[in-house]
């Protein structure tokens with residue numbers, strides 16, 4: 001029996017290089033070794049999303065990107081969180097065993113309060129309980145996380161442990177699969193690539209659009225003129241070459257340091273590398289986009305497979321809690 005992996009991602013719409021290099025490639029790889037459940041967590045998005053007009057389009061675009069990148073609905077369960085409403089019921093039940101002070105001390109809650117003081121909603125405090133419900137509803141055993149997400153997973157483990165100690169062994173304590181999520185900087189070369197910050201490169205862009213975006217990238221600030229020697233180690237364009245032109249890294253570094261290559265040519269090389277790497281993905285995405293019925297079927301099938309597991313877990317939970 002393969003172990004079960006669960007991972008959820010907010011519906012952020014068309015995915016960018018940071019999402020692709022940091023999460024999607026890893027999701028695809030995990031399918032070989034585990035039974036994977038990948039979920040677009042639309043309810044979580046509501047904690048900070050006040051305008052939901054784009055929510056459905058974002059879910060659609062994200063699923064298209066996932067499928068085109070190699071997530072296989074025949075191997076994995078791919079679905080949207082709210083399509084399996086059992087998760088909200090389990091969230092309520094788990095909230096009864098979760099001490100409030102565990103939630104109030106969560107650093108991301110404190111950060112969110114600062115970020116959106118006008119919208120400190122109950123969902124923000126309960127976020128880790130919903131996250132726990134996401135995981136334990138499917139009795140997931142393995143959760144791919146970066147080091148920074150370990151405290152969240154630890155809280156989920158504590159909630160699962162507390163439930164088990166009160167009502168008897170029900171949930172496996174989910175284990176972290178520490179995964180290296182490379183920090184991909186945005187075009188500003190300073191902050192993490194993010195759609196909100198507008199420093200991203202969407203993977204579904206056309207080759208020409210990609211070139212235009214790459215051309216706006218900040219490079220080594222000390223290299224002001226073409227004849228100035230560069231410092232590839234501080235240049236974000238160079239760090240992206242690692243993923244898209246790995247065989248040319250040494251040559252690019254040497255030519256940058258001796259000013260044999262200019263930033264314009266170097267960026268062209270990078271866009272060529274990105275465009276070549278993403279060509280099969282883009283072709284598949286364009287083909288999938290012509291088959292909306294297929295995407296709807298994938299989502300419906302994913303939700304119905306997830307629901308089979310969810311209903312069984314919820315029945316067990318309610319029985320143990322004395323609700324049946």
Ligand code: SF4
Pocket residue numbers: 219220223230231232235236237238252256257261262263264266267
């Ligand atoms: S030549 Fe390339 S690596 Fe060197 S500073 Fe310019 S963009 Fe960066």
